[in-house]
Amino acid sequence: MDSGDTGWVLVSAILVFIMTPGVAFFYGGMARRKNILSILMQCFIIACLISLQWVLYGYSLSFGPDTGHGIIGNLDWVGLRSVGLQPNPDYAGTIPHLAFMIFQAMFAIITPALIVGAFAERIKFSSFVIFTLLWATFVYDPIAHWVWATGGWLRNMGALDFAGGIVVHVSSGVSALVIAILIGKRLGYSKQSFAPHNLPLTVLGGALLWFGWFGFKAGSALGAGEIAAHAFVTTNIAAAAAGLTWALIEWQQHGAPTMLGMVTGAVVGLVSITPACGFVGVLSAIAIWRRSAAYFSCLAVCCIKRTESGI
Amino acid sequence: MMIHWMSLVFMASEECGERLQPVYLHKQQLMTLVQTGFFFGNTTLFLIQGLYLIVCIAYAAAMTWMLFLLVDSLFGMRVTKDDEMVGLDLAQHHEAAYTVLE
Numbered sequence: 001m002d003s004g005d006t007g008w009v010l011v012s013a014i015l016v017f018i019m020t021p022g023v024a025f026f027y028g029g030m031a032r033r034k035n036i037l038s039i040l041m042q043c044f045i046i047a048c049l050i051s052l053q054w055v056l057y058g059y060s061l062s063f064g065p066d067t068g069h070g071i072i073g074n075l076d077w078v079g080l081r082s083v084g085l086q087p088n089p090d091y092a093g094t095i096p097h098l099a100f101m102i103f104q105a106m107f108a109i110i111t112p113a114l115i116v117g118a119f120a121e122r123i124k125f126s127s128f129v130i131f132t133l134l135w136a137t138f139v140y141d142p143i144a145h146w147v148w149a150t151g152g153w154l155r156n157m158g159a160l161d162f163a164g165g166i167v168v169h170v171s172s173g174v175s176a177l178v179i180a181i182l183i184g185k186r187l188g189y190s191k192q193s194f195a196p197h198n199l200p201l202t203v204l205g206g207a208l209l210w211f212g213w214f215g216f217k218a219g220s221a222l223g224a225g226e227i228a229a230h231a232f233v234t235t236n237i238a239a240a241a242a243g244l245t246w247a248l249i250e251w252q253q254h255g256a257p258t259m260l261g262m263v264t265g266a267v268v269g270l271v272s273i274t275p276a277c278g279f280v281g282v283l284s285a286i287a288i289w290r291r292s293a294a295y296f297s298c299l300a301v302c303c304i305k306r307t308e309s310g311i
Numbered sequence: 312m313m314i315h316w317m318s319l320v321f322m323a324s325e326e327c328g329e330r331l332q333p334v335y336l337h338k339q340q341l342m343t344l345v346q347t348g349f350f351f352g353n354t355t356l357f358l359i360q361g362l363y364l365i366v367c368i369a370y371a372a373a374m375t376w377m378l379f380l381l382v383d384s385l386f387g388m389r390v391t392k393d394d395e396m397v398g399l400d401l402a403q404h405h406e407a408a409y410t411v412l413e
Contacts, residue, residue, distance in 0.1 A: 034398025036408045119388070122395050125403040127386045134378045139371055147363065158356065159363040166367050174368050175375040182379050183388055187395045 001087060002094035005223040009092070009099050012219020016106035019212035020047050020113045026205025026267070027117045030196040035121040042128060043113045049129065050112065050136055054105040055080055061141040063091065063104065066151025073145050090150045092222040103219060104144075110216075111140050111168045118176035119183050139175065143167050163220035163231070169271050199260055206263035210239050213270045234273055242269025 024043035028036045050058070057078050064073030077083050080101065088097040112132045119128070146154040147161045161167055186194070196202060217235045221227035246265025247257035382388060389395075394402035401407060 032398070033409055034400055034407075036400065037404055037406055038399030041404055121399060122389055123399075124387060124390050125399070127382050127388045130386065131378060131382045131388070134382065135375065138378060139374045143367055143370065146366075154359075154363050154366070157359050157362075159359050160356070161363070166364055170364065170367055171371040174371040178372050178375045179379055182376070182383070187392060 005094040008224035009095050012215035013103040015212045015215025019110050022205045022208030023113045025201045029198045029202030033197040042116045046113045047109050050109045054108050062144040063149045070153030111172050114172040115176045118180040163217045203263050238269040238273035239266045
């Protein structure tokens, strides 16, 4: 057991936790004033709901002993049975198993919260709660098991996902797209203005995301060492490069760099560095994420125009 | 210098091709990968990552589609038109973020 590693992972869990309120404010500021509380509420209720789901059975499904085919964990760790203070060498040999569990819980919370933008301003709260619980159980838990758990079939093949770039961002992004298509556009879309009602809230959310992302990435090293430092630096570089690039593109295309564009660019940079932040060099990070900012800006515009994902 | 770099890449591919494990297990191995820049030299890993990405996209999309239709048919996913006009804060939570009139 290493006190430095344990300390860093627990601090990282706090940092990842703050990303969920970060998402809430980031999306909330972009909604109309009559819907801001609903978005904050959805993100916070996810924090409550998934915290309990994770402890009761989610952690067991994701990281518990494999049922045999690498598809899903069994129920041996239901209610955190046999998840205690001793390290689990399969996942993190230098920190208490409980610390690893709670760090992972924060990932399980933030992932469904990322989807909230897809049905913003038009979903029924009760149905949203049920859907989120089902989604965490049948989408997040299995995918996390495949690539992160001992015995997971993708992990056995050698697939890498440093901080959940695919488990977290791709799965939530794809699901958000599907939901946006299924639930349909907001009432009056393209007939009335849907301008963000409170940009400072969005910027606050972006700031919390940037802040929390250090734990998301550098914490995923599961130790206070070289990889954590490396991931920390590439994370910051990616956000900075993407934010700057977005502002410059906007400046050139629309005559002025906007705060909304800059903060969106920074968040895009953070998202795109996630799967590789432990691997790539610092200078590649700048190059790759300058390009991704340009690419995403086009992509975002197309997506929003086509499917009207609320935010 | 160039030859040195190339041989490192080769070593990385040889060493990690089939047995590559996720980061949670092998910190030391990952550091080797970081130092040798394996992304430029490991086709097997590239293909595995591609498979991983495609499988996750397909699974998440299909599953979300099914779960959405299930909940939608049982309870209805979308609020009524009136509620949407009023806004979810009032309609769903009976509160408002901003005071309109003092």
